[in-house]
Amino acid sequence: GAVVSQHPSWVICKSGTSVKIECRSLDFQATTMFWYRQFPKQSLMLMATSNEGSKATYEQGVEKDKFLINHASLTLSTLTVTSAHPEDSSFYICSARDPGKEKLFFGSGTQLSVL
Amino acid sequence: QKEVEQDPGPLSVPEGAIVSLNCTYSNSAFQYFMWYRQYSRKGPELLMYTYSSGNKEDGRFTAQVDKSSKYISLFIRDSQPSDSATYLCAMSAFLNYQLIWGAGTKLIIKP
Numbered sequence: 001g002a003v004v005s006q007h008p009s010w011v012i013c014k015s016g017t018s019v020k021i022e023c024r025s026l027d028f029q030a031t032t033m034f035w036y037r038q039f040p041k042q043s044l045m046l047m048a049t050s051n052e053g054s055k056a057t058y059e060q061g062v063e064k065d066k067f068l069i070n071h072a073s074l075t076l077s078t079l080t081v082t083s084a085h086p087e088d089s090s091f092y093i094c095s096a097r098d099p100g101k102e103k104l105f106f107g108s109g110t111q112l113s114v115l
Numbered sequence: 116q117k118e119v120e121q122d123p124g125p126l127s128v129p130e131g132a133i134v135s136l137n138c139t140y141s142n143s144a145f146q147y148f149m150w151y152r153q154y155s156r157k158g159p160e161l162l163m164y165t166y167s168s169g170n171k172e173d174g175r176f177t178a179q180v181d182k183s184s185k186y187i188s189l190f191i192r193d194s195q196p197s198d199s200a201t202y203l204c205a206m207s208a209f210l211n212y213q214l215i216w217g218a219g220t221k222l223i224i225k226p
Contacts, residue, residue, distance in 0.1 A: 041123065041219075042218060093159070094158075105161075106151075106158035107158050108157055
């Protein structure tokens with residue numbers, strides 16, 4: 001079946017550095033990908049919708065200059081957390097829509113810890 | 116008031132029991148209803164997808180939607196320890212995947 005690959009699965013970084021997370025659709029072309037963050041024991045919060053070839057649409061309250069999203073190809077979207085701070089520590093999850101199956105598939109998530 | 120309410124649990128039941136998980140919602144425009152299972156530190160995986168009202172069955176899982184009551188349920192029959200996970204409901208008004216999520220219910224199946 002369709003698979004969405006997300007890397008890295010976990011990352012530890014120093015405060016002030018930038019971290020890039022990759023989300024790839026392995027066997028389908030994803031025109032739309034979504035980025036979420038999830039705090040412990042809480043549900044997924046949609047951060048932004050990433051459309052191939054155009055600017056991402058950010059949810060209210062999400063800083064677009066801090067969370068840079070690039071969807072340069074139909075199989076790859078990246079989320080870069082710039083100048084990370086400890087409060088950015090969270091579980092980040094991507095999902096990709098398979099238009100051929102009208103289904104949403106999720107990556108395995110990335111646990112970010114900012115020291 | 117949140118758009119989607121879901122009891123976070125934890126819900127602990129013995130192996131073999133029937134499990135009932137529920138969500139309520141306030142937006143009458145929701146038409147697409149999903150249940151996802153999420154293991155610890157993993158991405159969610161789709162279990163059931165229902166459009167509008169009615170029941171849908173898939174193996175040990177049954178999803179029910181009652182739009183008049185704005186209430187959805189997921190039933191798990193013959194529960195197994197491997198079913199222990201967090202179950203999230205999600206819904207949307209359009210098939211554009213702008214999902215509104217419940218908080219998730221942590222389910223524990225005791226051997």
